[in-house]
Amino acid sequence: MLTRKQLELLMFIQSHQQATGFSPSFDEMKVALSLKSKSGIHRLISGLEERGFIKRRAHRARALEIVRSPLQYSDILNNSGNKKEYNSSYVQLVGGIPREAEISATMIPLLGRIAAGLPIEAISDHEMLTEIPSDMLIGKDCYALEVSGESMRDAGILDGDTVVIRRGDSADNGDIVVALIDKTEVTLKKFRKKGNSIALEPANKMFETRIFGPDRVEIQGKLVGLLRKY
Numbered sequence: 001m002l003t004r005k006q007l008e009l010l011m012f013i014q015s016h017q018q019a020t021g022f023s024p025s026f027d028e029m030k031v032a033l034s035l036k037s038k039s040g041i042h043r044l045i046s047g048l049e050e051r052g053f054i055k056r057r058a059h060r061a062r063a064l065e066i067v068r069s070p071l072q073y074s075d076i077l078n079n080s081g082n083k084k085e086y087n088s089s090y091v092q093l094v095g096g097i098p099r100e101a102e103i104s105a106t107m108i109p110l111l112g113r114i115a116a117g118l119p120i121e122a123i124s125d126h127e128m129l130t131e132i133p134s135d136m137l138i139g140k141d142c143y144a145l146e147v148s149g150e151s152m153r154d155a156g157i158l159d160g161d162t163v164v165i166r167r168g169d170s171a172d173n174g175d176i177v178v179a180l181i182d183k184t185e186v187t188l189k190k191f192r193k194k195g196n197s198i199a200l201e202p203a204n205k206m207f208e209t210r211i212f213g214p215d216r217v218e219i220q221g222k223l224v225g226l227l228r229k230y
Helices: 004-020 027-032 036-050
Strands: 054-056 064-066 086-094 099-117 128-133 141-146 162-167 176-181 185-194 197-201 210-213 217-227
Touching: 004 036, 004 064, 027 036, 027 210, 036 054, 099 162, 099 185, 128 162, 128 217, 141 217, 185 217
Parallel strands: 099 141
Antiparallel strands: 054 064, 086 099, 099 128, 141 162, 162 217, 176 185, 176 217, 185 197, 197 210
């Protein structure tokens, strides 16, 4: 996953290399990202290097090699409407069986951690991005959340997984949803509505179903994908 500034710097380095044949200077990067000092650029480059997106060549000036080039979302940086894709290695769950493959990947917002257990405080961190297989996107308005807890274990959703959510405010019975409770708590549960009551059901017999009135629950989106690291 990348912060927006890391993504912006990576795309600037890539475009500069394509235009000139060499990497930009630290001063050029500082100006391009509107930073006040070079130390901020050093931190961004170190972060990109730690995440495996760039490599520094020793004893050479302007020696930055891009190892992995992420998708640039148009609404994040330049509103150009252009979309670029790249290949990345993933462990993707296919029919519950993990497989590793070279696939087209896309960057989407990673909003934080969501409880698959007891509800936790609602999250609104829009600074992080994560990459997912492009074919996992169903519609354009998707985001990712990291799962915390074991209440959805029997549905194959484990602590530490990353779930892909399509944003929306409605759901059918049986859908796994992100639910906002009383505007302060967020949880991942199976949705069930009967009459004027809404049930948020776990997929683990160790946890209890919670029942709410319709005015206490807001649907934030539905589960459309799942990633797991090994």
